[in-house]
Amino acid sequence: MDLITINMPCQDIYVCKGKGCFLVEGLCLYQFSMESYLFTIPGIILQDACPLRLWVAVLDPPEDATLTLDNLPVLLYEVVDKLNDAGMGSRAELFLAAHGQAGHVVSVYTEAVPGTVRGLLLLGTSHHSSISLVTFPVGVMTIVGELDGLTRLTRIASTVQALEAASSRDPGLIIRNPLVILDGSNHAIFIGDDLPSPLHEFDIDPEVDQLEVLREAVDLISLFITNTLQEPTEAVKRARETFARSFEHAQNITEPIRALQNLTQGEMKSYWVKMAQKWLSGLEGKESSLLEVDSFVTTSEIVPLPPTLGIEDGINYVITFSDVTYPGRIDTPQSDNIATAQTAPLEIAARMIGPERIQKYLLNTTIAQNYTCKDLNYASFQTAYHTASKKARIRFDHVDRYVSFQPDIVKDSEIEWEHTPLKVEVVGHELQVTGISYKTINDENLSPYAGLYFCKLLPPERAMEWIYVDYIRRNAVPT
Known part of the structure; x- marks a missing residue:
């Protein structure tokens, strides 16, 4: 697995040849999906936004192969080994990120081996339906566009409902597992609107400047990473306030949907x-x-x-x-x-x-x-x-x-x-x-x-x- 180095002012971003992921010294961030070069822009923005030193790598399965629970551990081992050789060091914390359908694979993997992962980022995707955010072993950040035509807002409404119920008993849950809905953005925000057909046709046209919103999203990702690691202190305080607001925003956007979900069926009655x-x-x-x-x-x-x-x-x-x-x-x-x-x-x-x-x-x-x-x-x-x-x-x-x-x-x-x-x-x-x-x-x-x-x-x-x-x-x- 060859690494291509893109020089940055202070840090390096490593791209594994193939299609889809991201990396960080002090922590590692991986992402799976689409062509690898599409994810270098979010990786570069993240390195610039985060106060910690990051190794960011873009990872992907072999050509013409999809990400599976069989090949994911192998890919992770290979890329971490390469990065250690490049000077990252074995003490780095690992954060996994996934875009689209890969989110289901990555969330199942993380639940199975929580000791190897410090945090999970779901970008334009959601947990596998069998998994509960409430009992998930690591912190999870979910970021979805309001106009995501693939990861439907109606699906995210169910996540909001579950978090709302659980946070009444554990208010810190929505800070450890922040949920962000990006107004006017679609599924392609993290890859520059370059979705392949037929995914492009199933998506919804955005109503905002995607690059501007991407910068806002990456800033929130940086905040999630620093909050999970509890450093620096000022970032932890800002995370508490920011993620509480983002969850309230998600509640407001999904309230009409959740009202009708309860109207159809609730507590075994309709x-x-x-x-x-x-x-x-x-x-x-x-x-x-x-x-x-x-x-x-x-x-x-x-x-x-x-x-x-x-x-x-x-x-x-x-x-x-x-x-x-x-x-x-x-x-x-x-x-x-x-x-x-x-x-x-x-x-x-x-x-x-x-x-x-x-x-x-x-x-x-x-x-x-x-x-x-x-x-x-x-x-x-x-x-x-x-x-x-x-x-x-x-x-x-x-x-x-x-x-x-x-x-x-x-x-x-x-x-x-x-x-x-x-x-x-x-x-x-x-x-x-x-x-x-x-x-x-x-x-x-x-x-x-x-x-x-x-x-x-x-x-x-x-x-x-x-x-x-x-x-x-x-x-x-x-x-």
Whole structure:
């Protein structure tokens, strides 16, 4: 593995021939992804910004090979050995950094051998889904562009949620594991917007001067390194204040997304299905207070249960049972599907009770309006749109594409309904959403299956992901 030396005023940056990483005396920083020369600019800026003496090396797997848990340890050993020969010294602290999909491999590796790594930098990427920042053995800095079309803001919102919950018990967690969202920046900020196809098409156009924001990001990286090593003292104090502000900023940006994540499913219940059942009942005004709804989310191991209607402590109750379907896991260490991977659930299979059965049970009530799955899905999209930030709505409104809601596809049996997914397809410049419904007649002989109304619903969270990510990508084809 040959080293190319790029002379600097005070320090040297070493680039390992190949594609993708970074190095530092006093500490080492590695980065994996893309062509190696693309990462020399952040490395040079980092050396200039950091008060510590750094050896920065750019590392990459062999030509035409991807980074894996098998070749990563070998690559690290080889480059550290070369740097020691160049004068770095064996006492250097090692910081690993990863851009894009490599983040999953590097985070799994670091968790497995924490004693060899002092800190981890995730640039335009996030932890593997099986890993918790709360229990991770070393400090982790996550830096993601607000307009990263590959590492979706919707995915980062889940990280914010986890850190928020854990920091209530350990306030120092957000300082040791800083999370930074760069306003108006995309996935390519760390490599000069030179993403290869098709990644380039899946990214979102930036709204800021990328080099200027890159300098700000690298300054924060330097702050993370110095804070982790607890030197110099003035940097440690600045880190505490800076990272607290950056986390508050991340909370504010992701708040609308997190609100809808909790609306779809939270603590084994779905508040969205609860609202849908209330609308479906057709009750309005004072009559709507005659009915309470509780909506549970079941798991795949449980046989689907029909909804129930009854009275408890003088209160009329509908209890519904729903399934929430999520995309298949794509973030295995070797996965290369980061560009197309959704994070939001695909559909909610909601088993509800129709308005006729409710009216017959309550007596002397009126079905003010008959709703369909189409109406409920339109309401889901509108809820997402009006919950989104003003900036997100403006971006979405500027895209020359539309969302339409088609009449329901009505199935003749519950089995058919269960096996027919919510229909989402792109037709020309239009995204068409079609709900799948199944209804039974309100015949007492069918009890408890009388008067049922089943819907395949659009999760508000999925609509929010269209608004924040899919619809404003360069290819602008939501899924």
